[in-house]
Structure formats: C-alpha cells, structure tokens
Amino acid sequence: MLKISCHIHLVFLLRGYEIIDDIKEELERQCPGVSCADILALAARDAVFFAGGPVYDIPKGRKDGTRSKIEDTINLPSPNFNASDLIKMFGQHGFSAQEMVALSGAHTIGVARCSSFKNRLTKVDPNLNSEFAKTLSRTCSAGDNAEQPFDETRDDFDNLYFDALVSGNGVLTSDQTLFTSPRTRNFVNSYAQNQALFFLDFQQAMVKMSLLDIKEGSKGQVRDNCRKIN
Numbered sequence: 740m741l742k743i744s745c746h747i748h749l750v751f752l753l754r755g756y757e758i759i760d761d762i763k764e765e766l767e768r769q770c771p772g773v774s775c776a777d778i779l780a781l782a783a784r785d786a787v788f789f790a791g792g793p794v795y796d797i798p799k800g801r802k803d804g805t806r807s808k809i810e811d812t813i814n815l816p817s818p819n820f821n822a823s824d825l826i827k828m829f830g831q832h833g834f835s836a837q838e839m840v841a842l843s844g845a846h847t848i849g850v851a852r853c854s855s856f857k858n859r860l861t862k863v864d865p866n867l868n869s870e871f872a873k874t875l876s877r878t879c880s881a882g883d884n885a886e887q888p889f890d891e892t893r894d895d896f897d898n899l900y901f902d903a904l905v906s907g908n909g910v911l912t913s914d915q916t917l918f919t920s921p922r923t924r925n926f927v928n929s930y931a932q933n934q935a936l937f938f939l940d941f942q943q944a945m946v947k948m949s950l951l952d953i954k955e956g957s958k959g960q961v962r963d964n965c966r967k968i969n
Contacts, residue, residue: 792896802959
C-alpha cells in the first residue's frame with residue numbers, strides 16, 4: 740500500500756454522506772489525490788476513536804472503484820439474518836464467526852429505524868425481552884422512520900451492545916441472534932464481560948476489513964467527486 744504524505748486526521752459527526760463530501764473538498768485543497776475509499780476507511784477509524792473506542796491504524800493508498808450500482812447493496816447483511824446467515828456471508832469474505840461478532844459490536848453506536856425491526860413485534864419473538872418489546876412498540880408508534888438506539892449509550896463506543904444482547908434487548912433480529920445461537924453466544928458473553936477484549940478483537944477485524952477488495956493501480960481511480968465515477 741502507498742503512504743499518503745499529508746497527515747490525515749478526520750474530525751466529524753456521523754450525519755451522512757455529505758460529511759464525506761466536505762472532507763473530500765477540504766483534502767483536495769490541502770492534500771490533492773486522496774481517494775474516497777481512503778477517506779471512508781479513515782472516517783470509520785476516527786469515528787470509533789472519538790466515540791471512546793480503540794485506537795488503530797490502517798494502510799492507506801486505496802483507489803476508488805469504477806463501478807457504482809445500487810444493486811450491489813444486496814450483498815449487505817439483512818437485519819433479519821440469523822447467525823448462520825451472518826456466519827456464511829462474512830465467511831465468504833474470509834471472516835471467522837468471532838470476527839463477525841466483533842464487527843457487529845459497531846452497533847454500539849447509532850440507531851435503527853422501526854422499519855428494520857417492526858416485524859419482531861407483529862408476533863411474539865421468544866428471543867425478545869418482553870419489557871424491551873414494549874419499548875420497541877413505543878418507538879414504532881411514531882412511524883417507520885422512528886429511531887431506536889442499539890444500546891443505552893448510543894453515542895459511546897463501549898461493550899454495552901453485548902450487555903443488551905445478554906439481556907434479550909437486541910434491537911434487530913441479526914443482533915439478538917448472536918446471543919441466541921450456540922455458535923456465537925460465547926463470543927457475546929466474552930465481550931459483555933471484557934470490554935478490552937472486545938476492543939482488541941474489533942480493531943484487528945477492522946484492519947482486516949480495511950484490506951478487503953482493495954483497488955490499486957490501474958484497477959481503480961481517485962474520484963474527483965465521491966458520488967460519481969470520473
């Protein structure tokens with residue numbers, strides 16, 4: 740991987756892709772030629788750090804892809820996946836079950852919209868804590884776009900997401916299944932009991948993910964605008 744000569748440190752709030760646009764514009768003024776792929780990878784790293792999570796470094800020098808199609812998003816995990824589905828999907832990209840659980844811990848930050856979990860409320864989900872089901876129902880009373888935090892500290896990177904799973908308070912089916920399934924339950928228990936272990940495994944898995952399907956040389960380009968191909 741190439742090294743970027745400019746010192747890149749991204750300070751921003753997670754509000755949407757327009758933040759990436761702003762970062763790209765500023766970098767083009769100060770350090771031209773930084774790819775959108777690098778910006779996204781560094782933004783994820785810095786978001787974790789500023790939310791109180793682990794510090795880790797990632798290689799730089801990625802190129803941007805020359806394809807941008809909405810149908811490619813079908814390769815993203817569904818909120819209705821069970822543990823077997825998740826293990827299979829992540830395994831296809833070289834990740835172990837433990838690495839998948841560690842990466843799922845990124846849900847310690849942020850929210851889910853009602854539309855992604857309301858199916859759990861139409862008929863009783865035996866894996867859902869009954870009191871927490873009432874909380875989710877109250878959230879959804881405001882409509883499909885109503886937001887529910889994944890854990891009690893939505894803006895902090897910690898291990899409370901795993902505590903929530905142990906208590907049956909996973910928001911998505913794909914969250915709670917990590918504790919329900921015998922194939923992944925021990926990992927959840929370990930991270931709920933040991934935040935330092937979670938941080939270590941998470942940072943290692945993120946570095947590995949940052950190297951996934953990298954475009955270099957003639958296989959990619961550095962986009963002038965992150966929203967479209969040159």
